[in-house]
Amino acid sequence: MSTKKVGTQTAVLANPPSFAGHANVVGKKEGEGPLAETFDYIAEDDTFGESTWEKSESAMQKQALSLALDKAGQPASNLDWLFAGDLLNQCIGSSYAARGQGIPFFGLYGACSTMGEGLALASMTLDGGFGEWAGVVVSSHFCSAERQYRNPLEYGGQRTPTAQWTVTGSGAVVLAREGPGPYITHVTVGKIVDKGIKDANNMGAAMAPAACDTLEAHFQDTGRTPKDYDLIVTGDLGSLGSELLLELLRRDGIQMSNHADCGMLIFDPQTQDVHCGGSGCGCSASVLTGHFLNGMRAGRWQNILFCPTGALHSPTASFQGESIPGICHAIAISTKKGK
Amino acid sequence: MSTKKVGTQTAVLANPPSFAGHANVVGKKEGEGPLAETFDYIAEDDTFGESTWEKSESAMQKQALSLALDKAGQPASNLDWLFAGDLLNQCIGSSYAARGQGIPFFGLYGACSTMGEGLALASMTLDGGFGEWAGVVVSSHFCSAERQYRNPLEYGGQRTPTAQWTVTGSGAVVLAREGPGPYITHVTVGKIVDKGIKDANNMGAAMAPAACDTLEAHFQDTGRTPKDYDLIVTGDLGSLGSELLLELLRRDGIQMSNHADCGMLIFDPQTQDVHCGGSGCGCSASVLTGHFLNGMRAGRWQNILFCPTGALHSPTASFQGESIPGICHAIAISTKKGK
Numbered sequence: 219m220s221t222k223k224v225g226t227q228t229a230v231l232a233n234p235p236s237f238a239g240h241a242n243v244v245g246k247k248e249g250e251g252p253l254a255e256t257f258d259y260i261a262e263d264d265t266f267g268e269s270t271w272e273k274s275e276s277a278m279q280k281q282a283l284s285l286a287l288d289k290a291g292q293p294a295s296n297l298d299w300l301f302a303g304d305l306l307n308q309c310i311g312s313s314y315a316a317r318g319q320g321i322p323f324f325g326l327y328g329a330c331s332t333m334g335e336g337l338a339l340a341s342m343t344l345d346g347g348f349g350e351w352a353g354v355v356v357s358s359h360f361c362s363a364e365r366q367y368r369n370p371l372e373y374g375g376q377r378t379p380t381a382q383w384t385v386t387g388s389g390a391v392v393l394a395r396e397g398p399g400p401y402i403t404h405v406t407v408g409k410i411v412d413k414g415i416k417d418a419n420n421m422g423a424a425m426a427p428a429a430c431d432t433l434e435a436h437f438q439d440t441g442r443t444p445k446d447y448d449l450i451v452t453g454d455l456g457s458l459g460s461e462l463l464l465e466l467l468r469r470d471g472i473q474m475s476n477h478a479d480c481g482m483l484i485f486d487p488q489t490q491d492v493h494c495g496g497s498g499c500g501c502s503a504s505v506l507t508g509h510f511l512n513g514m515r516a517g518r519w520q521n522i523l524f525c526p527t528g529a530l531h532s533p534t535a536s537f538q539g540e541s542i543p544g545i546c547h548a549i550a551i552s553t554k555k556g557k
Numbered sequence: 558m559s560t561k562k563v564g565t566q567t568a569v570l571a572n573p574p575s576f577a578g579h580a581n582v583v584g585k586k587e588g589e590g591p592l593a594e595t596f597d598y599i600a601e602d603d604t605f606g607e608s609t610w611e612k613s614e615s616a617m618q619k620q621a622l623s624l625a626l627d628k629a630g631q632p633a634s635n636l637d638w639l640f641a642g643d644l645l646n647q648c649i650g651s652s653y654a655a656r657g658q659g660i661p662f663f664g665l666y667g668a669c670s671t672m673g674e675g676l677a678l679a680s681m682t683l684d685g686g687f688g689e690w691a692g693v694v695v696s697s698h699f700c701s702a703e704r705q706y707r708n709p710l711e712y713g714g715q716r717t718p719t720a721q722w723t724v725t726g727s728g729a730v731v732l733a734r735e736g737p738g739p740y741i742t743h744v745t746v747g748k749i750v751d752k753g754i755k756d757a758n759n760m761g762a763a764m765a766p767a768a769c770d771t772l773e774a775h776f777q778d779t780g781r782t783p784k785d786y787d788l789i790v791t792g793d794l795g796s797l798g799s800e801l802l803l804e805l806l807r808r809d810g811i812q813m814s815n816h817a818d819c820g821m822l823i824f825d826p827q828t829q830d831v832h833c834g835g836s837g838c839g840c841s842a843s844v845l846t847g848h849f850l851n852g853m854r855a856g857r858w859q860n861i862l863f864c865p866t867g868a869l870h871s872p873t874a875s876f877q878g879e880s881i882p883g884i885c886h887a888i889a890i891s892t893k894k895g896k
Contacts (some may be wrong), residue, residue: 222735223637223688232686270877298562299746306871307646309666313749313869317882322746324674325666325869325884327648335663339678346685347571349562350753366873395560407661408640410652418769475687530664532645534705542654545664549852 222345225439227432228406229338231345234555236397238351239290240511242370242504243282245360245386248496251485256508257387258285264361272310275359279304279315279388283355286390286507290351297321297392298349301340303332304357304499305384306366313359321353329528330425331408332356333389333503334547337524338405341549342354344395351395357388358490358498367418380420381490382456385484389503400514404550406436410530412543418536422459422481422494423526428544429455430466432525436548437472444474448519451510452546453502453526454481456494480505481527502526514553524549561684563612564778565771566771567745568686573894575736577690578629579850581843582621584699584725587835590824593835595847596726597624603725605701611649614698617647618643618654618727622694625729625846629690636660636731637688640679642671643696643838644723645705650696660692668748668867669764669793671695672728672842673886675865680888683734689730690734696727697837706872719759720833721795724823728842739853743889745775751882757875761798761820761833764866767883768794769805771864775887776811783813788860790849791885792841792865793820795833819844819865841865853892 222230241258249260259281266277279302281554287294300319303326304311316323328335336354344352360442361371363384369375393402411428429452437443444450455463460479480502481495506524527546536542561569580597588599598620604731605616618641619837626633639658642665643650655662667674675693683691700710702723708714720873732741750767768791782791796800799818806813845863852858866885875881 222687224687229687259870272873298740303666305647307873308644308668308871309868310869310871310874314874314879314883317749317751320748323749324678324746324883327642327664327666339663339682342682342685342687343678346681346687347561348568348681348685349560349634407663409659410656410662412656530647530649532647533647533654534611534646535649538611540653543652545652545662 227435228404228439229342230404231341231402231520233345234401235341235344235393235395235405237391237400237511238394238397239392240507241282241285241289242387242389242507243278245505248385248387248484250422251490253484253509256512262386263374266286271359271361271365272306275311275357275362276314279311279355279357282388282390283353286392291390292351292392294319294321296344297351297353299324299343300353301336302355303327305329305363329530330497330499331526331528331545331547332499333506334526335400337549338547340393341402341405344393347503352393354519355390356503358384358500360384360386363498377493378419379493380458382421382454382481382494384498385496387500387504389500389507391507400511400551400553401555402549403552404440406432406439406548408432408545408547410543410545412541413455414541416541421497421529422456423462424529424542424545426459426462429463429525429527429546432546432548434470444476447476447521447523450474450477450523451525452479454497455479455527456481458494520553522551524551567743567778568681569743570680570741572684573588573740573742574680574683574732574734575796576730576739576850577733578625578731579735579846580621580624580628581726581728581846582617583843587724587726587823590829592848595851608696610700611645614650614696614701615653618694618696621727621729622692625731631690631731633658633660636690636692638663638682639692640665640675641694642666644668644702667884668869669836669838670865670867670884670886672845673865673888676741676888677746677886679732680741680744682730691732694729695838695842697723697839699723699725702837716816717758718832719797721760721793721820721833721836723837724835724840724862726839726843728846730846739850739892740888740894741888743779743890745771745778745887747771747884747886749882749884751880752879755880760836760868761795762801763868763881764883765794765801765805766782768802768864768866768885771885771887773809776868779827783815786815786860786862789813789816789862791818793836793861794866795820797833815889859892861890863890
């Protein structure tokens with residue numbers, strides 16, 4: 219069998235897996251934003267009926283996967299594999315959500331890039347001939363993230379102008395080995411890039427170099443240019459990180475006029491007071507599984523390059539003076555198998 | 558292409574990947590134990606020359622991967638993918654170790670089962686036709702784990718009789734798509750199993766039901782019995798968890814007289830004061846990459862079923878009264894491709 223890897227980082231899916239179902243569940247604030255109509259379920263409050271924020275996050279993730287399975291017309295028992303991750307210590311958002319579901323389970327940690335990591339692994343697994351159905355589900359929750367990464371909400375801490383707002387949301391995908399699309403045709407797996415940024419309130423700046431690195435690798439490996447896509451979508455660089463990405467690419471001679479960022483789309487910057495935009499695993503995942511995949515199904519876009527970014531640090535690493543390693547995975551999604 | 562999945566949880570590798578290199582690096586205490594001769598590098602002290610325990614863990618992991626690459630005769634730049642994980646919050650042991658190495662990176666969280674998760678994904682990726690070389694590296698460090706999961710060492714906390722001792726160690730594997738073996742022939746991916754155990758000082762009891770579940774699935778899916786293996790090796794159930802596993806299997810009519818547990822092998826229970834045995838990602842990983850794989854190369858064993866177990870909880874989940882979800886992945890390793 220000849221290798222299906224091209225260049226240094228890109229897997230080409232010989233038999234592209236198809237999005238059979240995708241769904242999202244978000245919190246109240248997200249449901250008041252500009253993408254409200256693209257969410258499958260908007261919580262009335264962010265507890266999801268649970269007694270702790272961590273349990274709320276698991277409940278949200280469970281619901282998102284259940285909705286995606288419904289749309290795919292499959293019971294959970296038909297899933298060959300589940301790939302899941304979140305931002306919490308030891309990824310408990312995912313493990314408690316998957317408990318009792320009886321699906322062979324792969325736990326992932328890719329920070330806010332986790333939907334990209336999961337789509338890469340799930341599509342390579344199905345394309346490799348292992349099983350028929352794979353689930354990917356990720357989440358983030360504003361309240362559990364604030365408590366863990368910053369301060370408990372009750373402290374009422376001030377936020378810096380470069381800060382982003384962790385999205386309360388979960389996105390889930392059910393991929394099928396065969397189906398009518400949209401398809402995952404290529405995945406470019408990111409390397410860890412760290413340019414020395416140490417400000418944990420400026421994640422956009424920490425992640426932009428990783429996005430630049432993965433995009434350049436994707437174009438190099440595939441021979442494509444930005445024009446081969448209707449849209450190139452980053453995860454949660456926010457307004458500052460997006461500016462930096464475009465500037466970094468320009469310096470390397472790449473013009474990208476078709477860029478969008480999930481972190482800038484999910485909230486209204488004028489009215490929702492989120493500073494540089496949304497962030498969290500749930501940000502890119504809920505925007506992909508609603509706005510973008512629904513838009514592709516409606517004929518609005520044919521080819522999208524989905525590039526969620528993650529910051530692979532921790533509060534402990536920051537306390538120890540470490541800089542922030544970034545990563546970005548690029549997932550090429552097309553309405554046509556042969557593209 | 559016909560599916561290469563059998564039963565509910567098992568992937569059959571049509572073209573079994575080969576262990577091209579494997580190495581381990583451990584701390585001082587591990588180097589004083591019965592497996593001392595099977596370790597590639599034993600630290601003189603556990604700092605690895607770094608100023609914090611978290612940085613020590615990253616240094617150890619980096620060194621293990623470097624030694625495995627040396628044995629495989631490959632530069633890091635030849636690795637198509639790196640699968641890595643550890644026990645620290647946000648998996649910083651792995652992300653800081655992989656930073657600067659320039660390898661497409663998948664971060665995993667499977668607690669102490671992570672070497673099994675990584676071997677499963679790496680072997681499915683290579684068998685699926687994606688690339689020629691894949692690395693898997695995991696670690697745990699007694700001092701960083703104590704600080705994070707229990708108390709800082711300086712507190713001098715007492716340990717319960719059912720407690721285990723987190724191994725300071727890292728194991729790394731380089732898998733090749735072609736090679737002389739040993740080979741990974743099957744992987745049975747675990748489901749999350751939670752029987753309601755809430756005692757975070759009794760991880761063996763929390764993980765034994767998951768090991769039982771995965772072993773039974775493996776035998777069911779493949780039609781094999783325990784006698785098809787020279788050894789069935791669990792990760793870090795320890796003495797109590799191992800007893801429980803054998804009892805659970807007996808109740809289901811399965812006799813397993815060829816069981817070994819990495820947590821019981823790595824320390825001397827008479828002289829090293831580790832209560833129920835060793836634990837941590839680094840426990841099963843350093844015993845696999847030395848004692849077992851070296852033994853297979855020396856002709857001591859032909860077929861081993863490697864079954865690392867993990868407890869997917871967190872201190873926060875325990876504080877909130879949650880029970881401990883367990884997981885176990887089974888990796889069939891053989892000196893013969895066709896087995």
